[in-house]
Amino acid sequence: MCGIVGYTGPREAYPIIIKGLKRLEYRGYDSTGVALQNGGLNVYKKKGKVAELEDSIIGKNLHSHIGIGHTRWATHGEPSDRNAHPHQSSSGQLAMIHNGIIENYNQLKQELINKGYTFSSDTDTEVLLNFIEEIKKNNDCSLEEAVRVALKRVTGAYVILLMSADDPETIIAARKGSPLVIGVGKGEHFLGSDASPMLEYTKEVVYVNDYELAIVKPDELVLKNLGNEKLTPYVQRLDIELAAIEKGGYEHFMLKEIFEQPQTVYDCLRGRLDAVEGTITMSGIQQYAEQIMNANRIVMVACGTSWHAGLVAEYIFEELCRINVEVEYASEFRYRNPVINKGDVIIAISQSGETADTLVAIENAKSNGAIILGVVNVVGSSIARMSHAGAYTHAGPEIGVASTKAFTAQLAVLTMIALKIGYMKGTITQKRYMNLLKELQEIPEKVAWTLKHSDNIKALAEKYKDAHDFLYLGRGYNFPVALEGALKLKEISYIHAEGYPAAEMKHGPIALVDENLPVVFVATKDSFHEKVVSNMQEIKARKGRVISVITEGDETSASLSEDVMVVPEADEILAPMLSVIPLQLLAYYIGLARGCDVDKPRNLAKSVTVE
Numbered sequence: 001m002c003g004i005v006g007y008t009g010p011r012e013a014y015p016i017i018i019k020g021l022k023r024l025e026y027r028g029y030d031s032t033g034v035a036l037q038n039g040g041l042n043v044y045k046k047k048g049k050v051a052e053l054e055d056s057i058i059g060k061n062l063h064s065h066i067g068i069g070h071t072r073w074a075t076h077g078e079p080s081d082r083n084a085h086p087h088q089s090s091s092g093q094l095a096m097i098h099n100g101i102i103e104n105y106n107q108l109k110q111e112l113i114n115k116g117y118t119f120s121s122d123t124d125t126e127v128l129l130n131f132i133e134e135i136k137k138n139n140d141c142s143l144e145e146a147v148r149v150a151l152k153r154v155t156g157a158y159v160i161l162l163m164s165a166d167d168p169e170t171i172i173a174a175r176k177g178s179p180l181v182i183g184v185g186k187g188e189h190f191l192g193s194d195a196s197p198m199l200e201y202t203k204e205v206v207y208v209n210d211y212e213l214a215i216v217k218p219d220e221l222v223l224k225n226l227g228n229e230k231l232t233p234y235v236q237r238l239d240i241e242l243a244a245i246e247k248g249g250y251e252h253f254m255l256k257e258i259f260e261q262p263q264t265v266y267d268c269l270r271g272r273l274d275a276v277e278g279t280i281t282m283s284g285i286q287q288y289a290e291q292i293m294n295a296n297r298i299v300m301v302a303c304g305t306s307w308h309a310g311l312v313a314e315y316i317f318e319e320l321c322r323i324n325v326e327v328e329y330a331s332e333f334r335y336r337n338p339v340i341n342k343g344d345v346i347i348a349i350s351q352s353g354e355t356a357d358t359l360v361a362i363e364n365a366k367s368n369g370a371i372i373l374g375v376v377n378v379v380g381s382s383i384a385r386m387s388h389a390g391a392y393t394h395a396g397p398e399i400g401v402a403s404t405k406a407f408t409a410q411l412a413v414l415t416m417i418a419l420k421i422g423y424m425k426g427t428i429t430q431k432r433y434m435n436l437l438k439e440l441q442e443i444p445e446k447v448a449w450t451l452k453h454s455d456n457i458k459a460l461a462e463k464y465k466d467a468h469d470f471l472y473l474g475r476g477y478n479f480p481v482a483l484e485g486a487l488k489l490k491e492i493s494y495i496h497a498e499g500y501p502a503a504e505m506k507h508g509p510i511a512l513v514d515e516n517l518p519v520v521f522v523a524t525k526d527s528f529h530e531k532v533v534s535n536m537q538e539i540k541a542r543k544g545r546v547i548s549v550i551t552e553g554d555e556t557s558a559s560l561s562e563d564v565m566v567v568p569e570a571d572e573i574l575a576p577m578l579s580v581i582p583l584q585l586l587a588y589y590i591g592l593a594r595g596c597d598v599d600k601p602r603n604l605a606k607s608v609t610v611e
């Protein structure tokens with residue numbers, strides 16, 4: 001996700017753009033830039049947040065009545081000055097910003113290289129911009145026509161804003177798969193990823209649709225389709241406030257990110273998983289696939305929620321790849337002088353890619369000859385750069401301190417790696433492999449189903465919000481989910497909660513059980529289900545209050561539970577991506593009911609970059 005802003009009209013463009021970018025920083029913040037036009041193009045861009053860009057260009061020529069600005073969430077090319085947007089074409093005559101992924105950019109880039117083009121960045125954006133310029137030059141056509149022709153060749157998602165050095169008032173915009181809003185003022189127009197950059201100037205907006213092109217001047221907005229047919233812009237009046245927009249209409253970032261999960265899991269699988277062809281394409285892993293396959297040991301190293309993802313991955317890798325897997329808290333692994341053998345594979349799991357314990361743990365392991373794979377969300381982060389290879393989770397910026405969408409994206413990536421390696425190794429049958437690919441492809445829809453059937457959880461939160469303690473129990477793949485559910489509740493509502501393997505209760509913790517103790521079972525239908533049902537009966541017999549995450553239609557578990565939260569049927573290996581969702585919501589709504597700051601819980605930070 002990136003944030004884009006544009007303006008053309010009588011006002012000074014720069015202040016509007018820079019303020020708009022600050023409002024869009026929740027969409028991405030690893031580099032920023034602006035392009036202004038006053039007799040030529042002035043482009044200012046750098047790695048870092050908007051405020052850093054602002055400080056770096058004080059005193060520069062910022063006068064202009066037209067401009068575009070961008071705050072980046074890197075997908076191609078790590079965060080750096082050279083990869084920051086806006087990009088300029090080879091001639092320097094065009095400047096463009098882009099939000100999205102051009103999936104066939106490599107092919108377009110090769111065509112341009114064959115025509116003598118060179119590139120100053122690693123981005124797909126620069127390729128598209130030069131492709132547009134090449135078409136304009138070759139066909140001797142208008143910029144608008146060149147954009148239309150180019151976009152017909154493009155596959156992937158985009159929203160682009162384009163300016164030319166020889167046109168002091170026109171911004172050309174187009175979208176497919178990424179959001180674009182145009183604010184309609186009096187003799188001026190605003191453009192943005194959402195309405196937050198324009199709300200203080202106008203509440204009259206046009207939402208541009210996929211495959212539409214907008215030619216925007218101060219006093220004219222022309223909307224066309226890629227077939228060059230004029231469309232009538234539908235102007236609507238917004239009646240929402242600024243704060244609500246940044247959260248996409250949700251009350252908190254945490255809730256927004258929970259509900260983003262159908263899309264973020266889909267984004268994680270996109271371009272990698274092909275259930276029809278039976279292929280998993282992970283270029284970042286490919287070159288080490290043999291070493292992973294032949295590894296004697298894989299060590300998952302992480303903290304917190306990412307550690308829980310590693311625990312799920314342990315069960316998946318051992319089941320599918322028959323490779324010994326250990327899961328280590330990074331803070332322990334870095335200090336206890338662990339045995340590291342050459343050829344060991346370390347998988348570092350981290351949303352932020354900046355967790356100090358995880359970073360140092362892999363530095364140590366790397367110096368001892370281990371192969372480091374990073375499963376990271378923030379592109380170009382320290383852990384990503386420290387790793388030999390890896391795969392990004394593409395979950396977009398996770399603003400809420402409690403990790404939610406990053407967790408399910410981590411599971412999706414780790415599952416794809418395990419499937420790939422297991423298939424290469426022959427430790428999984430073709431049939432099971434193909435079935436799991438097909439089921440994995442259906443997970444985004446099943447996540448959406450789970451969210452759609454979660455309406456009762458808010459009432460559950462109201463019912464249990466005053467409990468002093470919670471137990472979370474699960475077996476097998478759902479044991480780490482029990483731990484994750486307990487962590488979510490602790491860090492959001494400040495209620496003490498513990499996760500345990502369900503069978504572990506009789507070794508002590510069952511002494512805690514009485515009529516005041518809510519016990520949450522993660523009890524989806526799997527090969528451990530019968531045993532979990534027995535554990536439920538043990539708790540019920542001691543008057544514990546049983547709340548269960550169950551598979552839709554599981555009457556047995558429902559009959560033993562005071563309250564249930566339902567998920568659809570799924571292979572047990574994939575079930576954690578579903579069974580965690582109700583627990584995320586339960587924690588969110590209990591925290592809310594207790595008046596906690598669910599996006600910024602006390603004592604916590606989003607990224608623990610200190611020991």
Ligand code: AGP
Pocket residue numbers: 303304305306349350351352353354355358401402403404491606607608
């Ligand atoms: C999870 O909700 C917490 N915010 C925390 O445990 C987090 O998972 C942990 O600090 C690891 O962070 P990372 O994934 O960015 O490395």
